[in-house]
Amino acid sequence: MFLRKYPLRFAVVFIFLFLGFAYSVGFLIFIQIFRSEYLSNLAQRQHEHSIVLEPRRGTIYDRNMRALAINLPVYSVYANARAMRQQHDENEAVDKLSGILKIDPKQIRDKLDKDKYFVWIARKVPQEIYLQIKGLKLQGIGFIKESKRFYPNQTLASHLIGFAGLDNNGLDGLERDYDKYLKGQPGHAIILRDARSRELMFNKGYIAPVDGFSVILTIDETIQFIAERALDRMYKKYNCKGASIIVMDPRTGEILAFANRPTYNLEEASKSTPESRTDRAIVFTFEPGSVFKIVTASAALQEGVVREGDMINCEHGAYRVANHILHDHEPLGTISFKKVIEQSSNIGTTKVAQRLGPQRVYNYAHHFRFGIKTGIDLPGEARGILKPVSKWSKTSIGAVPIGQEITVTPIQLMGAISAIANDGIYMRPFVVKSIKDTQGQIIFRQSPLILDKVISKVTSKRMKAILQGVVDEGTGTKAAIAGVPAAGKTGTAQKVIGGVYSHSHFYATFAGFAPVEHPRLAAVVVFDDPHPAYYAGTVAAPVFSEVVGDSLKYLNTQQQPATEDDAPG
Numbered sequence: 001m002f003l004r005k006y007p008l009r010f011a012v013v014f015i016f017l018f019l020g021f022a023y024s025v026g027f028l029i030f031i032q033i034f035r036s037e038y039l040s041n042l043a044q045r046q047h048e049h050s051i052v053l054e055p056r057r058g059t060i061y062d063r064n065m066r067a068l069a070i071n072l073p074v075y076s077v078y079a080n081a082r083a084m085r086q087q088h089d090e091n092e093a094v095d096k097l098s099g100i101l102k103i104d105p106k107q108i109r110d111k112l113d114k115d116k117y118f119v120w121i122a123r124k125v126p127q128e129i130y131l132q133i134k135g136l137k138l139q140g141i142g143f144i145k146e147s148k149r150f151y152p153n154q155t156l157a158s159h160l161i162g163f164a165g166l167d168n169n170g171l172d173g174l175e176r177d178y179d180k181y182l183k184g185q186p187g188h189a190i191i192l193r194d195a196r197s198r199e200l201m202f203n204k205g206y207i208a209p210v211d212g213f214s215v216i217l218t219i220d221e222t223i224q225f226i227a228e229r230a231l232d233r234m235y236k237k238y239n240c241k242g243a244s245i246i247v248m249d250p251r252t253g254e255i256l257a258f259a260n261r262p263t264y265n266l267e268e269a270s271k272s273t274p275e276s277r278t279d280r281a282i283v284f285t286f287e288p289g290s291v292f293k294i295v296t297a298s299a300a301l302q303e304g305v306v307r308e309g310d311m312i313n314c315e316h317g318a319y320r321v322a323n324h325i326l327h328d329h330e331p332l333g334t335i336s337f338k339k340v341i342e343q344s345s346n347i348g349t350t351k352v353a354q355r356l357g358p359q360r361v362y363n364y365a366h367h368f369r370f371g372i373k374t375g376i377d378l379p380g381e382a383r384g385i386l387k388p389v390s391k392w393s394k395t396s397i398g399a400v401p402i403g404q405e406i407t408v409t410p411i412q413l414m415g416a417i418s419a420i421a422n423d424g425i426y427m428r429p430f431v432v433k434s435i436k437d438t439q440g441q442i443i444f445r446q447s448p449l450i451l452d453k454v455i456s457k458v459t460s461k462r463m464k465a466i467l468q469g470v471v472d473e474g475t476g477t478k479a480a481i482a483g484v485p486a487a488g489k490t491g492t493a494q495k496v497i498g499g500v501y502s503h504s505h506f507y508a509t510f511a512g513f514a515p516v517e518h519p520r521l522a523a524v525v526v527f528d529d530p531h532p533a534y535y536a537g538t539v540a541a542p543v544f545s546e547v548v549g550d551s552l553k554y555l556n557t558q559q560q561p562a563t564e565d566d567a568p569g
Helices: 007-034 036-047 081-087 090-101 105-112 127-136 173-177 221-237 266-271 289-303 337-342 346-356 358-367 410-421 457-473 541-559
Strands: 048-053 067-079 119-125 141-150 187-193 199-202 214-217 242-249 254-261 311-313 318-321 324-327 334-336 425-427 432-436 442-445 450-453 487-497 500-514 521-528
Touching (some): 067 090, 067 127, 090 105, 119 127, 119 141, 221 254, 221 521, 242 410, 242 541, 289 337, 289 358, 289 457, 289 487, 289 500, 311 337, 311 346, 318 346, 334 337, 337 346, 346 358, 410 487, 410 521, 457 487, 487 541, 500 541, 521 541
Antiparallel strands (some): 048 187, 067 119, 067 141, 187 199, 214 432, 242 254, 242 521, 311 334, 318 324
């Protein structure tokens, strides 16, 4: 009866219901076939969160296994931005987090405005900051345990160690060069969350990170401290533009200390300047001046063109070489060849070099590895300049033998003086002693390597005696070490400015070793533009005395056998 009375109304209702049902069925089919994967992934993202598990970066140790760079556990703060927006917790979080983290509230709000389940708020925060934020119990704020690089000694050996960034990547120095060993391999995990985004547990997708390997250096932390303390004091006293010091065992090539000025704090590397990070000891080249006379003297003795007692007329301070007048720092008459080196006579050295001839001077300089790299296991080493004889001018025989028209690096000078100390045997310098895996097994060990024999043992012994005379009664008396015979050579070189030699800007260098008969340490000290004093004997020699003297005392103490008083109580 109802249907007959209202046929149109029934038809409309029926059609409406039919279309609604058909739409619902069609929409369900569409979701099941075409949107199922998207919605499944959306649900998975809401309840599962994949995170990368950062490995612990390997430790860098000195030769005595004292940590120079180490990773310590810290926490990073993240937020579920989407959940916080849905729960309207943004304002409270922004206000409280900006106050604790000392971050502009706008930066935090910009992160929380992103429609994401995971955004970093702050990475690797200090422990006290982590505890403050955790105590707030903010909804949507979580923490991930990571590790952060710390440098216990801050500036010590900074140019050698370098630094790592926030994401565990080495960015400079050995941190960068040995990153593939130190970094390790990241892992990952899937965290299950409930409907309120609370973390429940790790899923079965957990893959543990593999921690990085440890790198053990040849550096001795104590000797490094001794060297930097002395270098820094003189660097500031004489208002130097820059400075470098290297201490090495001449018998093995192991670098025991390695420092430059200016320097920087590894804990605040982002505040450093390119100049403060420059590793002057291997990349900075300069004319060495009279310290290069060790090469000329070694060649002359080895070739037999002069003996220690041979008398040489130093022309009272003026001598013509081609169209150039060569001068000494003070007028000298006729003196022995030994005195020529002790008093650092340019004229006497040049006369001996003329007996050798340009080719032999060049050959010995090349054997002492000037103009080529020493092979130290650090990148960026400069070659310096040693012109072949074909490019020498008529005055070069009066320049190259006394350390002009040639540029060197501090590490090249270290190799040369160490070869004389080591019976004429040139050892390759190196700074990485070994690498150990996470089980403590050595996977790489670097052994001493002979690169050349530049002079005979007999010539080496004669050179040691001459260079001891430099310290005992020559230009390097301030390099003397109480109770220890020392040897070395000073070098005060004019800087080339605008193509001419300056009379007011200098490099001051001292290269030496001790004890003389059986050298245990060799050291090179270089100051760039010291003033008001600038002579190497005044500026650089005292640093050698302090560093090598104190380091020898330390080494002797280290080698003393333990007594009953030393035993643990």
